[in-house]
Amino acid sequence: MSGSQTNLRAAFMASPGPCNLREAVLLCLKGVCMGGADIIPGVSGGTIAFITGIYTQLVDAIRSVDALFVRRLLRLDFTGALAEVHLRFLACLLFGILAAVVSMAGVMNYMLNVHPVEIWSLFFGLIAASIFVVGKEINPLNAVNGVLILLGAAGCYFLVGMIPVSTPETLSFIFLCGAIAICAMILPGISGAFLLLMLGKYEYVTRTLKNPFLWDNFVILAVFAAGAVVGIVLFSRVLHYLLHRWHAATVSVLTGFMIGALRKVWPWKEVLESTVIRGKIHVLRTQNVLPDAFDGGVALALGLFVVGVLVVIVLERLSNRAN
Template sequence: MLKRILQGMVVGIANIIPGVSGGTMLVSMGLYDQLIESITHLFRDWKKSLRFLLPIFIGAGLALVLFAKLFEYLLAAWPIPTNLCFCGLIIGSLPFIAAKVKHNGFDASMAVCFVLFFGIVVGMALLEGKTGSAQASTTPGLVNALLFFAVGVIAAATMVIPGVSGSMMLMLLGYYEPTLHLISSFISSLLHLDWTGLMAACADLVPMGIGIGVGIFGIARLIEWVMAKWPTQTYWAIIGLIVASPVAILMGTDWSGFSLWILIAGIVTFAAGWFVASRLGGE
């Protein structure tokens, strides 16, 4: 139970950081297949599914509450060591996913899947760098609630796909900073028992939460079908997404503070990320 909550916290932290994929972390810890199965069979075998899903969701929720501001600070103050830590976490996942295709050979279809999905992640990183600074409104209202619902669907769908960052998608849509602002407002209002502020934050967070649920269930069923029909090609696509993720992260890193000491710190944090991925991998 405790290990599952810690694994959920890793996924939650990944979903906070633009460029880092919660789906990749699920793959790295050997939980991805079971997550998809638990989601798609939730109503058929709800006891088994909830035993698996609840600790993961509790951990992800705790990470969101406890670490959102911390990682916002770390990325602003120490972007290179922080991002290299994320790269270590992601690259440390490769042995787990490579084992899925180890004895299945390699052909043109697998190569196409790898290259195509590698390109998707790098392309998203390039697109992020070219997007404007337009931000969504957080003023409560029906239209805004519907927009947050739609954004929740899109972001959740990408969160479930390994290698694709849900928070990066929020950035591309202009909803990353507004969402962080809403979460911060919700937590602050809750701590100060500010019911007016709490209701204002919930006016957008609740529709977004519903959208996240819809998006996760929808994409999980699609992924289950694809994996059943083309399992090896799907895993090579996931490997392409995973290999591209560190590239996308490093492309978006602020290198202006680079120095020898920062490089040494980055090597240490990279190794720490790799170690965590290896320890949390599998059951």
Template sequence: MSTHEDERSVPLSWLVLYLKGICMGAADAVPGVSGGTIALVTGIYERLISAVTAITPDRIGRVLGGVVPGRRNDAVDALREVDAGFLVVLGAGIATAIITVTRVLTVAIDQFPVPTFGFFFGLIAASAIVLYAQVSLEGTRQLVAAVAGFTVAFVASGSVGTALGNSLSVTVVAGAIAVSAMILPGISGSLLLLLLGQYEYMTGTLSEFVDTLIDVVTGGPVSALVEPGTIVVAFIAGALVGLFTIAHAVRWALEHYRRPTLAFLVSLIVGALRAPVVKTTEKLGELGQSWSLELFGIFALAAVVGAILVLLVDRYTEVIES
């Protein structure tokens, strides 16, 4: 291949990676579909995990040390060791999709709660069905883990998530938990945010932050950016903490106690099926409505659409892996 062809192929490969990031971000933005699954389908999962787990406090220190002239080469080496270019381009695609999709979902949840949460229900249900095919419930450990996962999710889907409130400390914890799930195939970070009662809050805050930022750029007051910006920064800070703690802990558990860990995670998804129903009921109450046969039909139809989407992704994943 000639030098000119190499020069053309590099930006093209970054563009492809950016588009893969958009697909991951779109999946991460909705409860039920995992960005990790999309990474697996698009063939970048192993590279993603290697890059994320390569981020260590030592390497971060080396990168920051690049401000010192004599340590710049070492900083560049550290960036290469964590595959920084890959993470930046992929992260840009993920961020683009999350910002775009969450804006749409914020409107959908407010104006069309029944089909929106019905769609979520279908995504979650189909994900659980697909993943349970990979889980063994033989043995006491697996059964205990499955019961624990289901119980935690079912209880959290009720009043527990609402009881947590929306303090900055809760936002940090939510960010840590969500990012740990986003890098695992089958487990959705948005689903865990829904369980914690933070999904609507965070999607709404992110939309508000983007709107306010656009307003500031066009001459609006910077002070309006403080409140939503603080929440977004707190969530990102929690996500960074999660990368060094929870994400590594989950991977360790999968490596050493794979069967009970999978049983717990998948049962968590099954228990989470309560969340879309509870959220729909709450939204209908806010609108002065209640469940009817027509609304149940709309919910069920949207659920079928969501389930079909997950099953198609799973089918494509099987083709890729075979």
């Protein structure tokens, strides 16, 4: 092995990330969970990152892709660039996220259309349990942080009740959608998929994911990805500053976001307004209702709610044991 290869390997191994195959596989599986959550309107990959204990690492890793990294890369200083970026962490996590997004987009669309009550019940349990997991990070839990929780909950509650809009399909707007949606990926309680729904581009993007290697779809996804990179690099710096400067206050607001998001994932809904786009019915506005009677369907929904809660408990314990 040449000296340059040795230096590159040393720089790669010196960056934060998994130290062995077991840790790499575990981090990749956490990425799969994040990716699966991110394609559900109303469920946040940031929530999964919080539950699995990698939230701060995620924000720091994204923040490591900075101007110094780009300058070293442009000067072909690959050793210096590798030493700067958290590549081992990002590579494992992103592999899991992308694998989940590409493979599960069609499945999630099917479940949301054919078994909506069941899938929303599962995710309602996931988010409800996650609120307590994330809320434990608030220290101290005082009156000020309590008010921030309420403000975060109110803001998210009204946000998820907004009506999706009709928007253009130009590449510049797709770029903007990528930048906005990716920011929500690292915000617990606010789903990037839901923001895409609000921007009128959820079906548009998930449809391209079903055939990503068609040239037109590839261009759309490339532009969307470019917007996502720009958005997350900029937003991660803001979030990193807030978490390190005002940790308890920031986590309080994030916990409130998750509480407000429960409005979106309530399983039983009554459609108030819908429209037909390309022969497919799109729901614009709903209101949450209670089930008409306790039957087998309600029992199944409650069972899936419990499953969601148990998944969060298991993930948290596995994460604590790994740490």
